[in-house]
Amino acid sequence: MKELDPLLHNQLRLSIMALLIANEQVSFNFILEQTNASRGNVSVQISKLEEAGYLEVEKSFVNKKPLTTMKITPKGLNAMDTYTQALKDYLNL
Amino acid sequence: MKDNTLTQQQSMEVIREMIQRSKQKFSQYAGSFLVWGWAINVAAAITYVHIIQEWTFNLYFVWIAAIGIPSIWSIYMGYQKGKESTQHAKSPLDSYMLAVWGGSAGVFNILMLVGVVNGWIIMYPLLIAVFGWGVLITGALIKFRPLIFGGISNFFIAGIAVFVATEAILLILIAALTCSYLIPGYMLKYSDK
Numbered sequence: 001m002k003e004l005d006p007l008l009h010n011q012l013r014l015s016i017m018a019l020l021i022a023n024e025q026v027s028f029n030f031i032l033e034q035t036n037a038s039r040g041n042v043s044v045q046i047s048k049l050e051e052a053g054y055l056e057v058e059k060s061f062v063n064k065k066p067l068t069t070m071k072i073t074p075k076g077l078n079a080m081d082t083y084t085q086a087l088k089d090y091l092n093l
Numbered sequence: 094m095k096d097n098t099l100t101q102q103q104s105m106e107v108i109r110e111m112i113q114r115s116k117q118k119f120s121q122y123a124g125s126f127l128v129w130g131w132a133i134n135v136a137a138a139i140t141y142v143h144i145i146q147e148w149t150f151n152l153y154f155v156w157i158a159a160i161g162i163p164s165i166w167s168i169y170m171g172y173q174k175g176k177e178s179t180q181h182a183k184s185p186l187d188s189y190m191l192a193v194w195g196g197s198a199g200v201f202n203i204l205m206l207v208g209v210v211n212g213w214i215i216m217y218p219l220l221i222a223v224f225g226w227g228v229l230i231t232g233a234l235i236k237f238r239p240l241i242f243g244g245i246s247n248f249f250i251a252g253i254a255v256f257v258a259t260e261a262i263l264l265i266l267i268a269a270l271t272c273s274y275l276i277p278g279y280m281l282k283y284s285d286k
Contacts, residue, residue: 004101004104009099009104010099011099011103011107014099014104014107014108015107015110015111018107018108018110018111018112019111019114019115019182021108021112022111022112022115022184023115023182023183023184023185024183024184024185024187024188025178025182025183026181026182026183027179027180027181027182029180029181030181030182034111034114034115062179062180067179067180069179083104084108087101087104087105090101091101091102091105093105
């Protein structure tokens with residue numbers, strides 16, 4: 001059986017990736033609202049996923065306020081696909 | 094949320110829960126159907142009575158209001174939605190809806206122009222079909238059957254309208270919008286409750 005990607009096999013990182021699968025683009029605040037995790041923790045996990053090339057972060061200004069948004073990359077999409085397939089194999093789904 | 098590792102079962106639950114939380118409330122789309130449906134139906138009803146009663150006042154202001162007010166409302170709601178999606182989350186559905194209704198609006202405007210130049214009676218079946226097309230695609234995108242049936246019903250009603258060359262065609266237009274916009278619109282409005 002395939003080994004589960006250790007980067008994704010973590011509750012917060014997996015939650016972030018699942019939100020990115022379901023949406024074209026999400027903001028940092030949206031992730032905070034949906035996961036109820038701390039700002040620092042979310043920030044660290046996003047950096048790890050970004051370093052792995054699983055997501056792209058874009059920083060901009062809207063009405064003079066900073067806005068951080070992110071999108072899943074093709075590499076991230078493949079990783080999630082492989083991860084969910086491995087999960088299904090483990091769970092015999 | 095704790096930053097911990099998971100069992101396979103928990104992982105599946107996390108993915109399921111996050112996707113569920115991202116699901117949009119489709120009832121947010123009901124407003125457009127209701128505003129457009131009522132505006133056009135009221136204008137069509139006034140036009141019908143105007144012809145039957147042989148009133149003499151000019152009806153252009155009625156149709157300008159019937160198209161202008163929902164258009165301004167739709168642009169404002171689209172702007173609000175765009176602002177919200179930038180600051181929260183942008184669903185692929187938003188892009189599809191913009192393509193469907195932006196395309197429909199383009200065809201609608203061309204048909205209006207053809208109607209003004211060449212006469213209205215031949216345009217009604219096409220207008221009804223265009224209304225139905227947008228409703229059908231929207232219904233398919235959000236998997237909401239009343240909209241799918243409403244859209245399909247408009248194609249049948251458009252077919253009947255081809256053979257009607259009197260003011261009764263306005264009643265057919267009202268029937269089409271009631272079947273495709275108002276009834277499914279109200280069902281959609283209450284679908285998330």
